[in-house]
Amino acid sequence: MIELPDVERMIDAFAGYATGKTVSAVLIDNEESVDIDPELTEEKIRGHAIDSVERHGRYVVVRFRSGANLVFHMGSEGRIFLESQTTPPDDDSRIRLQFAAGRELRYAAPGDQGEIHLVDGEDFSGLGTFERLGLDPLSDDFTAEVFVGLAGTKPRVSLKSVLMDQEIVAGIGNEYADEICFQAGYRPDLKIADMSIEQLGRVHTYLKRVLRRATLHWQAAHADPGWLINRRSPGKTCPRCSSKLKSMSVSGRKTYLCPRCQRTA
């Protein structure tokens, strides 16, 4: 499943190349899944340069100098990447933005996943989750105080559900939610009401630490013997105490934890 560090890596791979470049053609591979106004595309995208690329949670926003924005939701398996125009698009391809130099920016997502919107100007209302999206966990605005305050509005909910609630924190999915709980030393099914402000503050510290590391040093993090993320399969043991990991369902998602290292409160 795509999570914030994955989206950050995708952006890193194309933003430097695409920023400042003019889109010479817009090719739509799957008419049904791409809901963008053709006239507006002609007027504000084709023949216009990309101004910047931003990430909000699992959304990628490609801003154009014309003032229009293309908003891509990665869903759980969406991809946005550069490819040569001579490589035929695969079945999941939705849209391709071509540049004069022979490369193109492709957006692909399987089945009914992913979304793409064309927004003229800064009014992002009507984009569903995007509009209600919580703070980006890597932003400076996402302080411990803010996190503790937001978590406090959901006392009956489990720690893991709060971490995965896109309206509280944008971009954390199943695997990183488990990693954050493991690194912080709390059970994912612990109810917010049973946690102190200090404990939630500790979760906030590890939330930032885990996501920053996964974003900046993805390969090292995913090869780290101290991380739970590399042991998410039946029969594996805890990287710290070697106890057998437990798997259970928390908010409907497959969850891994160490019953010894992760405390109830």
Ligand SMILES: [Zn+2]
């Ligand atoms: Zn353990």
